[in-house]
Amino acid sequence: MTETLHSEFIAQAVKNPDATAVYSDAGVLSYGELNDRSRELAERLAADGAGPGVPVGICVERTPDLLVAVLAVLRTGSCYLPLDPNYPADRLAFMVQDSGTRLLLTTPASRGNCPPGATVVVLGETVTTEPGAKPVAVVPEDTAYVIYTSGSTGRPKGVAVRHAGAVAMLAAMDRVLEGCDLSGVSAASSICFDMSVMEVFNALCRGGAVVLVESAVHLPESRYADRITHLTVVPSVMNGLLDAGALPPNVRSIVFGGEALRRKLVDRAYRETGAVRVFNAYGPTEGTVFCSFGLVPEDGTDEPTIGPPTADAVVHVLDEDLRPVPPGRPGELYLGGVGVAHGYVNRPRTTAERFLPDPFREGGRMYRTGDLVEFTEDGELRFLGRSDHQVKLRGYRIELEEVEARLTACPEVREAAAVVRGNRLVGYVVPAGDGTAPNGTAQDGTTQDGPRLDAALQSAVTGRLAAELPDYMVPATLVLLPALPLGPGGKLDRDALPEPPAATGGPLTAAGTPTEVALSEIWGQLLDLEPSAIDVQSAFYDLGGDSLLLVRLARLMTRRFDRRVRVPDLFSFRDIASLARWLDDESGATPEVVESARQRASARRAALRGRGAAGGGAGGR
Template identity: 85%
Template structure:
């Protein structure tokens, strides 16, 4: 067994340099080319201080350079810290500061997204070198990457994952996926989501090819979609792909993960695609991508399980006294074994709280997942729910407490709660001052735009509530705590008068795009109605941003769609040549820019 995540790739590149490693609309690379470019970059990173124990930030758009950077960081012995260029600037700055990252890799296209502080290395500015530095020997227990997940205290927390856990994960995939075609493995997950590790390295360490796409929502738009044979996908996204008839024709294997999988979707997948093998994978980031993984048969009955435990992980179902429970009885899931992460970066107390002594293995630890499960009689795991308020949306892990903390940090908000309803995140707000709703739950487009506009410059788009419901007070249970089950359904939007049809050419074009996505007649869409109120969801919002970018030849990001929620305001923004943001968002961005400038100034003074 190779001891480091990238070693099998380097060995394959030496044996089959002409084989295709990466397909991408931005370019195609062979194993030899990817290996050489990552070697050259590793030499440069080493000269700039990369090495064992040194995190290297990777702030690169979804192009082959992303894989070049990840491999280069690993080859130096460093761990990599994925930084999505589309994340809000403050969140990226927090991740860099919290992790102690002093070296950051980017490209000219993503340079403006980089937070201040670290030494920045820009791809394309490196010089080809002959091999100079000897390959760094990686200890299996060294950290391979740090991925930040949502935090219940209001700030994200970084999970440090070991090389040994990654290597064990790949060995398990080899065993479970034996015989599957890896000639085109989809890589559509954000690198800030640990499913990306499985997507990238399952292909590159087994002689397959990565098909790098912008996101699974845009799968059919990729020039190389027809090369995808192995599709990794979140269930909610797969439903959208099936609805749109957008699953590539050559897909033969589908691996689900990130959300609960339902039998109805499994049946649709077998019936409506060419897939002949379907798998379900489960696992928290703290357990290195997955800890249970198994096939889901075509002729099965009942809801799918999350599979049997992997051969390299220890999986316990325990009661409140940490006693093992027999099959059929529900309890909390605890994990141990090869996949266990080091813990949380810079959070010793949180690490001690969640990574506890293993009572069944002296001197070892286990991780409290917070998931409620039970073993079936056949030895597989059935997911039943959570012990806390963590949820999954589009496969991303969200601590509702973090969303609530950001909501209550807005000056317009006195109290707040958040829940997931269907495929949307809904916030419940008691307004500050005299803004409380006098007649029960209500919607307020203007107030919502102000609040979500603030959140859009602080949180990733999947953590910004799609809808805000304004209440006079949050419902409380007998003990005085928030009763989430008593939070009302969002009220229907009030059209407030006769329909206002599109007038300007921009409004007409937007109505056509909205109609295409929502299955509505463009002439029947009110230009003052919000996208979500017409049936949109978070997945369609991603497609909307992409379609608008193409149609209007102007970059449209999902956060922009939280600021301009209807066709009328979007059209005014698009027609404004200055591209001005609304006042609240613009002021927040100016404050963030001022903070970054101040940090750069302090850094320059220190040098």
């Protein structure tokens, strides 16, 4: 087993320099090119002060430059701090300041997103001085990366993860993934999430290629999607890809993680793809990516477990008095072993609360996950839920308390609560002031037109949150209440919070043109809404849509209008009115044209079905 996260990549690059290391729509790099570029950049960073114990921020788009940057930082002995260029400026500034980062690595395209107060190194800029210091030796106990997670106190927490933990995780993956084709490993997770560590280094440390895409939603748009043989994906994302018929065709193994996996989806994955192995995995950032990992059999009937503990993990299932509970009994999951992180950056008190001495291993440490699990009789773990208010939404880890803290910090809000309803993060707010919302709406959300969500308050509050939080932490809907419901003990009763409205209210702008009517039908199908109840000026996200449904929307529109509609198009035109204008202006989609296109598409599908029947139904799984 190698000692550091990047050393096995270097060995692979020396052995096979001409092999392809990275496929990306922005370019392709061989192992030799990636090795040379990261070494040269490491020397430049070392001259600028990078070294052991020094965090280096990486604010780079999802191009091969991103992997050059990660490897270069690791080679200096520094740890990398991922900074998504799409994050709000305030959040990026907080992460940089909180972690003590004084050196940032970026590109010309993302330089404007870098917070002030740090030395900025720009990839591709001409260097007038010769690099001075050489990268130093890196040891397993050095921190490899710092990833910020949502914080229960309202402040994100930086988790410092060791090289030793990451290397041990990769070695454990070798055992469970033995025989899987890793020649094309999808890398669709942001480097702000630790699943990216497994995606990138599972390929680069084993001689495979990373297929770098913007996100899982953009898989259908990648020119290299057909090179993906091994896919790591969140269950809800997979549902969207399967519904849209957008899964890469050559995938042979699938790893699910990030949220609960159901047997129904496993059956679909085996039945509707070429996958011959489906795995389910679990693990918090504090335990280094995954700490349990198991093959889900194709012929099973029970709901999937989260697998047995990985070879590098020490797992305890304990009661409130830190006593082990027997199989079949629920308890809280505590993680020990080499994968346990150093702790939280500059948070000694929080670190002491969550990282405890391991009473079962002398000198050991264990991390209190807050997750409720039980051991099965055959040694696998079954996930039962959370013991606090942390949630997973489409694979993103969210502390509801952080969202609530940001809501109550808004001057328009006196009290707030947040919950997940279906696929939406919903905020409940009690307005500040005299009981009147900004436009005269009463606190109970009623007007002369009946209950509705106040648009002015929604705009003011979500605008502030969007400037402070990643988009997945901004409530899709706000509901106004006169007061938050409380239980007998005076605590918030989340179960008593009302169901949110399907839309944001206000006077409804109904579909007028034939194209708007057709789009309303499609939106209604996807969002489970009556087409007549859809406001053509409401954004898809405001009505309960998400990035996964956008994949299906693009496919349905392509079929309905007989023209290619891409996911990026739907980010540009967010409501029915603008989409309809775009379709009509670009394609001349009159009612006759639309109906003719639908008839032609129906005829083509019938012909294809006929050929399939004549051919004996041959095909993949």
